[in-house]
Amino acid sequence: MESPDRILIVDDDPEIRRLLVDYLAKNGFEALPARDGREMAQMLDKHAIDLVVLDLNLPDADGLTLCRDLRTRSNLPVLMLTARGEETDRIIGIEMGADDYLVKPFSPRELVARLKAVLRRTRALPPNLQAETQRCLAFAGWRLDTATRVLTAPDGVVVPLSGGEYRLLRLLLEHPNRVLNRDQLTELLHGRTPGPYDRAIDVQISRLRQRLREENAPQIIKTVRGEGYVLAAAVEGRASCD
Known part of the structure; x- marks a missing residue:
């Protein structure tokens, strides 16, 4: 049996973390919570993560900076999650390397749809072609x-x-x-x-x-x-x- 996709939820709101972990589990994912950038780094070191849901505003770091830093060493898909809805913020998020951007408040069903779309296109390389790993x-x-x-x-x-x-x-x-x-x-x-x-x-x-x-x-x-x-x-x- 194929193992479920593992999603890392990085958000400082404990209620949102609990809600998303529970909802994703009911929809075929394995979700792990992290409350800040430090816990995010720890989770990435300990677990094989398939996608990161990353809040823009964290107590110890800027989500945009974390996304940019993650991009310098990994192609791990990132979905930005934020209360900001301005077009400039969305553009900056994408420019920093985010694969998608979802504004709070949002529907958990929409989040699941976005996660599936990001994972699908991340894995949709044409047959028999592999990405280069050299820097x-x-x-x-x-x-x-x-x-x-x-x-x-x-x-x-x-x-x-x-x-x-x-x-x-x-x-x-x-x-x-x-x-x-x-x-x-x-x-x-x-x-x-x-x-x-x-x-x-x-x-x-x-x-x-x-x-x-x-x-x-x-x-x-x-x-x-x-x-x-x-x-x-x-x-x-x-x-x-x-």
């Missing part, structure tokens, strides 16, 4: 440091990436010379199926091409007509970008 991914003279998320051009110039641009580039680099269609990219990056007129992926590809200095004649990220996009370069995994 540095080198391609066509470029280098991407997956720990610091720093992209360096062949001439040594550091090119800034948004959270979305980083995730798209990382996904393409983990599947070099393989065509990924729009449905796959949209599901993996956004957790949804694109509509017939959804051009979000095309816009993201265009922006990433600008970062890679190939707006006019793409050589690294090529369009395969009627199929999708392909990173047309050899990718070398290295222990360090130094």
Whole structure:
């Protein structure tokens, strides 16, 4: 029998922790509580966690900082949980590496749906493809440091990436010379199926091409007509970008 997904609930409100642990247990998950950043670190050391539900406001640390620090050493999915509803906070959360964002008060049923969606797209890599584990991914003279998320051009110039641009580039680099269609990219990056007129992926590809200095004649990220996009370069995994 398959073991249930293990969810770490990091929230300083004991009532919310109890509610979520109980509700998730009734819906096929194993949930573990942590009240602050210190307990979160302890739980991550002791247990194999599949996803972290992380509150933005904690007594000993900022949830955004914890999310960013977690991203420097792990690809563990993170769902931000907060009372803040401003668009800026949501954007910052995603830029720090959060996979989704849920505003309090919320329905536990919606949380379960979001958790399942995040886990599904995290695991939805195309068959027989595995993510690179090396810290540095080198391609066509470029280098991407997956720990610091720093992209360096062949001439040594550091090119800034948004959270979305980083995730798209990382996904393409983990599947070099393989065509990924729009449905796959949209599901993996956004957790949804694109509509017939959804051009979000095309816009993201265009922006990433600008970062890679190939707006006019793409050589690294090529369009395969009627199929999708392909990173047309050899990718070398290295222990360090130094």
